[in-house]
Amino acid sequence: MQKQKIAIVSLTSCEGCQFALLDLGQKFLDLMNEVEMVDFRLLEDEEDAGEKLDIGIVEGNPTTEENIETLKKLRERSKFLVVLGNCAAMGGVPEIKNYQEQKNTIKHVYKYVQGIDNPEVKEVDNFVKVDFTFPGCPITGEEFLKYFPELLEGKIPTIPDQPVCVECKKRGNRCLLLDKKPCFGPMIQGGCDAVCPTSKMMCQGCRGLRPTANVKAMRATLKNFMTDEEFENTTEIFGLRDDIEEKNNK
Ligand code: SF4
Ligand code: SF4
Numbered sequence: 001m002q003k004q005k006i007a008i009v010s011l012t013s014c015e016g017c018q019f020a021l022l023d024l025g026q027k028f029l030d031l032m033n034e035v036e037m038v039d040f041r042l043l044e045d046e047e048d049a050g051e052k053l054d055i056g057i058v059e060g061n062p063t064t065e066e067n068i069e070t071l072k073k074l075r076e077r078s079k080f081l082v083v084l085g086n087c088a089a090m091g092g093v094p095e096i097k098n099y100q101e102q103k104n105t106i107k108h109v110y111k112y113v114q115g116i117d118n119p120e121v122k123e124v125d126n127f128v129k130v131d132f133t134f135p136g137c138p139i140t141g142e143e144f145l146k147y148f149p150e151l152l153e154g155k156i157p158t159i160p161d162q163p164v165c166v167e168c169k170k171r172g173n174r175c176l177l178l179d180k181k182p183c184f185g186p187m188i189q190g191g192c193d194a195v196c197p198t199s200k201m202m203c204q205g206c207r208g209l210r211p212t213a214n215v216k217a218m219r220a221t222l223k224n225f226m227t228d229e230e231f232e233n234t235t236e237i238f239g240l241r242d243d244i245e246e247k248n249n250k
């Protein structure tokens with residue numbers, strides 16, 4: 001039987017989500033043996049001939065004209081277009097500049113800003129239809145192994161609508177909220193094995209809002225532990241802020 005063709009394409013990103021795949025080691029290579037890898041620049045540097053794909057996987061932000069063109073071509077070539085990680089799905093860390101005086105932000109990076117492109121950071125689904133998202137910054141490798149075979153079978157997987165708190169409790173952690181420390185866990189899509197609260201760090205929401213997240217209740221709970229400014233700044237870290245505003249305006 002002919003192997004399905006896939007490509008993993010990186011736009012503007014730190015490539016951490018692709019490295020999360022390589023971190024799976026032999027498990028990733030075994031899965032990739034079942035498919036024909038047309039493009040994955042961390043593993044090979046052969047020219048991508050632009051053939052039709054069963055699954056196109058994209059990481060990072062479409063920030064340059066070249067990125068946007070690559071993304072649109074990938075969509076045209078692919079039966080399924082799958083997004084890898086927080087940057088592509090939610091704007092990620094780069095989206096902070098949208099909220100923080102975009103024009104002034106680049107002055108911290110470039111001495112001379114004339115001629116420097118500084119576009120607004122937008123998520124992949126502003127440009128093309130997305131069939132499935134592997135959330136997180138970076139993605140969770142084990143989740144990729146769990147859902148990718150479903151995509152190969154032609155099915156769109158469903159990530160259960162359960163908060164980070166479920167896995168946090170399974171890991172036996174004492175809830176940070178009990179110690180009056182902030183945590184976004186109740187409104188955030190689980191699936192990361194609650195890695196942050198397990199390390200005594202608050203969940204900052206890199207996997208995005210749950211479909212049924214009650215943002216108002218979360219904000220009310222955190223009122224005593226965070227100022228409005230702290231809450232807003234924290235929601236900017238992983239591009240949650242615009243999703244929260246959209247939910248509040250519905
Ligand atoms: S989501 Fe995180 S790990 Fe993945 S490319 Fe963006 S910054 Fe890097
Ligand atoms: S520490 Fe955070 S993720 Fe864990 S139970 Fe408490 S609110 Fe939920």
Ligand code: SF4
Pocket residue numbers: 136137164188189192193194195196197202203204205206207208
């Ligand atoms: S605990 Fe929250 S911030 Fe940490 S990996 Fe999970 S979803 Fe992301």
